[in-house]
Amino acid sequence: MDIEVIKRYLPLFSKAFLLTVKIGxxxxxxxxxxxxxxxxxxxxxxPVLSTIVRFYVELFRNTPLLVQLFFIYYGLPSIGIRISAQLCGTLGLGLLGGSYMAESIRSGLEAVPAIQSESAKSLGMTKWQAFRYIIAPQAFNISVPGLMANVIFLLKETSVFSAISLMDLMFTAKDLIGLHYNTTESLFLLVLFYVLMLLPVSFAGSLIEKKVRFGMYGD
Amino acid sequence: MEEILKVEHLHKSFENLTVLEDVSLTVNKGEVVVIVGPSGCGKSTFLRCINGLEDIQDGRVILDGQTINPPLQKGDNYRQRIGMVFQSYELFPHKTILGNIMLAPIKVQKRDKNEVRAEAEQLLEKVGLSSKKDNYPRQLSGGQKQRVAIVRALIMHPEILLFDEVTAALDPEMVREVLDVILELAKQQRTMLIVTHEMAFARAIADRIVFMDGGSIIEVSEPERFFTEPRTERAKRFLKTFEY
Incomplete structure (x- = not known):
């Protein structure tokens, strides 16, 4: 591995890193x-809306992001909607992520027993207060591990952005390998930057989990 | 005697299943009324109808002269005037003991935080749980949780307290500590409507016993009379199941 090559590539990877993080x-x-x-x-x-949502969730959970991106980036222009690669990446990731987040949050909400809401109401709380102070915080505590897993999963999915010519980390690595055959250095930087992107999230996730879940679940 | 709660010809059904049929009951201020009866006789549902956790198909529930179920105005906040303690405690697991007790007075009654805290600590002291105020519900025993649930209802200064089989989920050795707290409340002339399977407790605490079966009130008696010479055959049969 040539340290000079790494030094030379660093600015390019940094730029790609920022773009990947931003869109991610x-x-x-x-x-x-x-x-x-x-x-x-x-x-x-x-009514009606939940049927639409169900359809959306199933559709996006059961198709790969790459296919979704191709559809948005190459498919939509054919019906006259043209969007930039960056917006396409954001939209694709958001739509895929939305379907996963929906299921995590819904299962959290459903895991809070109905009698908790009755207990809140019996103390005179309104429906909204019961939700705000009793149901939502418990549902969040239950959902946190799933939500954090989704965040990490989505950040990793950014690696398919290169397929729609976004100058992200993957694209930069492939591009540089193609140009100069410095495979080792390029792949090293690719791995390094992905670890750099995900490790802090992983740590932060554990911290949040520990903090918010202490009341309900202990250490 | 001043009437505080009046239930008139209450009728409750779930779809085609009638759970309560023409139930009428009056509770006076400072009175302790205990409802007993076999499982599934509708006594828990009756309590839930009183504080509007269930809608009713016919009849009225009147609290202090005001009809509360069916609710006359939407959003009328009468529930804070009725305290309810559940069989399964239903403390809020994500909040500390103090947090559980202080939430409703602050958010619902908009009372001053320091004043509420002082009262919460005082009430916890009375039920012997001062040392637990910063713990979470999961760190407490069933009996301790139920005492906290009672404090949480009391701090709202309700006009009447409803107890729904509050010792049914407890280990036998914890039943007493909870019943002692309720007994103490009776001494303070609190108005209470209690559903229980603890017959000895019912006999000791009740001013009146209401015996329910099959969704109706079968018999209303003085406790001594009910337990020694019940008027109805069904009450006799019910009481026999407690003898060995």
Whole structure:
């Protein structure tokens, strides 16, 4: 491994890293918003909407991100909708993530026994107060491990962005290997930056889990 | 005597299954009424109808002169005036003991946090659980949890307390500590409506015994009379099941 090559490649990888992180987290933010909305729709069994949500969740959970990205990036222009590769990446990740988050959040909500809500109401709380102070925090505590796993899974899925010509980490590595055959250095940097991206998330996840779950589950 | 709770011709059914049929009962201020009866006779559902956890098909529940079920106005917050203690405690597992007790007075009654905390600590002291105030429910025994649940209901200053088989989920040696707390409340002239299977306790604490079977009130008696010479055949049969 040539340290000079690594030094030379570092700025390129840094740039790709920032782009990957940006799109990754934007996608995850979108996934959370979508997931929460869909989970509520399913939890409260809203008519019509929950059927649509069910269809969306099944569709996106059962197709690979790569296929979804191809569909959005190459398929949509054929019906006149043209979007940038970055927006496509964000949207694809957000839609995929939304379907996973929806299921994690819904199962958390459903795991809180109905009598907890009655207990809150018997103390005079309104439906909203019971949800805000009793149901939601417990559901969150239950969902946290699943949500964190989803975040990590989604960050790793960013590696397929290269397929829609986004200059992300994977694209940069492949590109440099193709140009200069510095395979070892390129792959080393690729692994390094992915670890750099995920390790802090993993640690933060464990910390959050420990903190929010202490009350209900202990150490 | 001042009437605090009045139930008139209450009728409750789940789809085609009638659970309560023409149930009427009046509870006076400071009175302890104990409801007994075989499993499935509708006594728990009756309590749930009183504080509106169940909607009713006919009849009325009147608290202090005001009809509360069926609710006249949407969003009328009468439930804070009725304390309820559940069989399975139903403490909030994500909150500490103090957090469990202080949540509703602060959020529902908008009371001052320091005042609420002082009262919560005082009440915990009375039931012997001061040392547990910063613990979580999972760290408490069943009897301790149930005492906390009683404190959580008391701090709302309810006009009437409903107890739904509050010792049924407890180990035998923990039943007493909970019953002692309720006995203490009776001495303070609290109005209480108690569903229980503890016959000795019912006899000791009740001003009146209500015997229910098959969704109706069969007999209302003084406790001594009910346990020594029940008027109805069904009550006699029910009491026999407790003899060995």
């Amino acid at each position: 987290w934007l996608g995850i933010a979108l996934a959370f918003v979508l997931g929460i909305l869909c989970a509520f729709t399913l939890y409260y069994k809203l």
